[in-house]
Amino acid sequence: MTGNPLVAAAVDHTSPFAGTLLVEDGEQLVQAVNSGDWVSGGMAAFSGLLDTAAAVSDPLGSLIAAGLGWLIDHVEPLKGWFNDLTGNAAEVQAFAQTWANIHTQMEAAGTELHRVLGDVDDLAGQAIDAYRRFQQDTAKHLTAAGTWAGAFSTGLNIASMIVQAVHDLVRDVLSQLVGSAISWASEAVFTLGLATPWIIEQVSTRVASWVSKVGKFITRLLESLKALRGLLDQLKPLLDKASELFGKLLHGKGPGGRDIPDEPKKPSIHDVRNRSSLSDADLESFLRTNYGDDVADAFAKDGTIPDDVQIPKDPSVLTPDGKIDWSQVPKGGYKLDGDGDPIKQPHNPQPGEVVDRYGPSDGRYTSPVPENGPYTYDQRSLPYVENPNHYHQYEFNDDLNSVKARYDQAPPDVQARVDDLIDKGYYSFGQQASRGPIADGFGVPGQGVQDELPLPVDVLIDLGILSERTP
Numbered sequence: 001m002t003g004n005p006l007v008a009a010a011v012d013h014t015s016p017f018a019g020t021l022l023v024e025d026g027e028q029l030v031q032a033v034n035s036g037d038w039v040s041g042g043m044a045a046f047s048g049l050l051d052t053a054a055a056v057s058d059p060l061g062s063l064i065a066a067g068l069g070w071l072i073d074h075v076e077p078l079k080g081w082f083n084d085l086t087g088n089a090a091e092v093q094a095f096a097q098t099w100a101n102i103h104t105q106m107e108a109a110g111t112e113l114h115r116v117l118g119d120v121d122d123l124a125g126q127a128i129d130a131y132r133r134f135q136q137d138t139a140k141h142l143t144a145a146g147t148w149a150g151a152f153s154t155g156l157n158i159a160s161m162i163v164q165a166v167h168d169l170v171r172d173v174l175s176q177l178v179g180s181a182i183s184w185a186s187e188a189v190f191t192l193g194l195a196t197p198w199i200i201e202q203v204s205t206r207v208a209s210w211v212s213k214v215g216k217f218i219t220r221l222l223e224s225l226k227a228l229r230g231l232l233d234q235l236k237p238l239l240d241k242a243s244e245l246f247g248k249l250l251h252g253k254g255p256g257g258r259d260i261p262d263e264p265k266k267p268s269i270h271d272v273r274n275r276s277s278l279s280d281a282d283l284e285s286f287l288r289t290n291y292g293d294d295v296a297d298a299f300a301k302d303g304t305i306p307d308d309v310q311i312p313k314d315p316s317v318l319t320p321d322g323k324i325d326w327s328q329v330p331k332g333g334y335k336l337d338g339d340g341d342p343i344k345q346p347h348n349p350q351p352g353e354v355v356d357r358y359g360p361s362d363g364r365y366t367s368p369v370p371e372n373g374p375y376t377y378d379q380r381s382l383p384y385v386e387n388p389n390h391y392h393q394y395e396f397n398d399d400l401n402s403v404k405a406r407y408d409q410a411p412p413d414v415q416a417r418v419d420d421l422i423d424k425g426y427y428s429f430g431q432q433a434s435r436g437p438i439a440d441g442f443g444v445p446g447q448g449v450q451d452e453l454p455l456p457v458d459v460l461i462d463l464g465i466l467s468e469r470t471p
Contacts, residue, residue, distance in 0.1 A: 107143055272387045273305060277314040282322075286312060289322040310359055310384040317383035317442050324383050329441035332452055333365070333381060336439065344436030347451060349396045354469070355451055356393045358382060361458040361468075366451045368435070369393060374471075379448035381441040394457060394466045403455070404429045406463040414462045418455070427454055 278286065280299075288296035291309060298304050305311070312318055319325045326333075334342035349355070355366035356374050367375050374393075377386040384390075398406070407418055407429075421427040431454040438446040453460065460466040 107147075111143070272311055272385050273303075275313070275385045276311045278312055282315060282318075283311065285322045286318065290324075307389060308360060310387070310390065312383055313385045313442070328383075329381055329439050332434075333439055333441065333450065334436040335446070342436060344434040344452070347433045347435035348399050348401065349433060349451070350399055351396050353396045354393055355396075356391065356471070357457060358384070358387075358390045358392075360390075361392065361461065362456050364453045364456050366394070366453060366457065367438075367448055368451060375448035378444040379438065379446060380450070381438050381444055381446040381448075383442045391471065393469050393471045394461075395469045396465065397467055398465050400432055400454060400465070401430075402465060403463065406465060410463055414459070417459055417462070421455065421459075 273283075276283065284296050284300050287299055287305070287309070291306075295306060295309065312324065317325055317328070330336075331340075331342040332344070334344050337343050354369040356369050357363065357366045358377070358380065367380060407415060410418075418427065422429075433454060434452045435449065438448045438450050440446045455463075457466060461468065
């Protein structure tokens with residue numbers, strides 16, 4: 001190509017989202033759902049379903065009906081049976097809230113991407129322009145997907161109100177009919193049966209009237225839900241298509257389907273080294289102090305470091321003599337109360353409970369693994385560079401009350417390790433674990449939870465109380 005500065009170069013204005021028409025296709029569907037026009041007869045048709053005429057003409061029947069209605073709404077199995085018949089508005093509302101939560105998170109992600117774009121306002125060039133277009137489109141589609149999720153929530157919220165209205169109508173009608181029948185039966189007793197023909201006529205008339213009215217509203221309910229389902233069925237493919245597109249981008253599929261090599265899940269030890277701000281001289285000194293001359297000499301010679309070595313992330317985590325400065329997280333690394341005492345409670349892990357740990361198994365500090373996934377590395381307030389190769393999970397096979405019994409059956413070398421810990425005052429039989437919140441430290445906010453075990457992980461493994469598991 002010519003180097004003439006007057007000749008404009010072609011600029012690629014496309015992004016991975018070009019031509020998908022996802023945003024445009026979703027706008028009309030969102031408006032259709034949010035408008036509520038799909039409700040058969042309009043929302044007003046489901047308001048004020050039961051009048052008070054019956055209460056005026058038959059006060060005793062209305063009183064009995066109130067009691068029956070309360071039983072239907074509060075006493076099992078009547079409540080469950082009735083929900084099976086008319087629908088459970090609370091379950092529909094829960095689904096609506098789930099979609100509302102998704103809507104909030106996706107819109108927040110789109111807003112954050114827009115905000116981050118401001119960080120490159122001062123930069124220019126084709127690469128920056130391409131990045132800016134990509135991020136703008138990503139933010140736009142994230143926000144749109146959030147709006148689609150919001151439409152799901154709105155539609156289900158309206159549906160839950162309709163279900164509740166019909167539920168209440170059927171409940172009140174049944175209660176009113178039964179209450180009136182009981183009231184009229186009492187009149188038959190007092191009139192010695194003379195009122196029976198009149199009662200039969202009243203019951204027949206009332207049943208026919210309410211069957212017609214209830215049938216109309218149930219028909220409207222079914223029509224409304226069918227219409228809503230049709231709209232949501234059109235929205236779902238858009239969400240699926242957006243999810244597929246985001247998934248390809250996040251997993252390395254570039255525009256045109258080109259594969260971008262995935263970053264290794266477990267970086268090599270040299271990648272970990274490069275993420276530490278220690279100078280080579282400081283790292284060599286640390287290795288010599290903490291791992292011995294052989295490890296330090298090998299690093300000085302060719303830069304090799306054994307995989308099990310934990311590398312400090314920066315000089316601030318070290319003492320002047322090159323050791324980890326654990327005084328930055330005093331008293332076991334727990335958060336402290338107003339008196340400066342660690343906030344912790346005794347804890348006896350039960351069989352099946354899972355804990356995890358970064359680092360070798362000769363330590364006593366672990367963290368519980370919540371149902372929604374492990375704590376992040378920063379939530380643990382550790383002084384080392386994060387190395388996924390050092391992450392391990394363990395499962396309890398027995399509780400800590402079994403230590404003595406398992407010790408009695410253990411091989412002599414395992415017993416000797418426990419005896420040594422007892423002699424040094426680190427352990428006594430019957431000692432439990434402690435659980436508490438992790439303190440801020442080493443430049444990170446903590447916020448996780450830690451379990452301080454009474455014995456090192458590897459000893460508990462040798463005793464059969466713990467087993468390592470695949471994360």
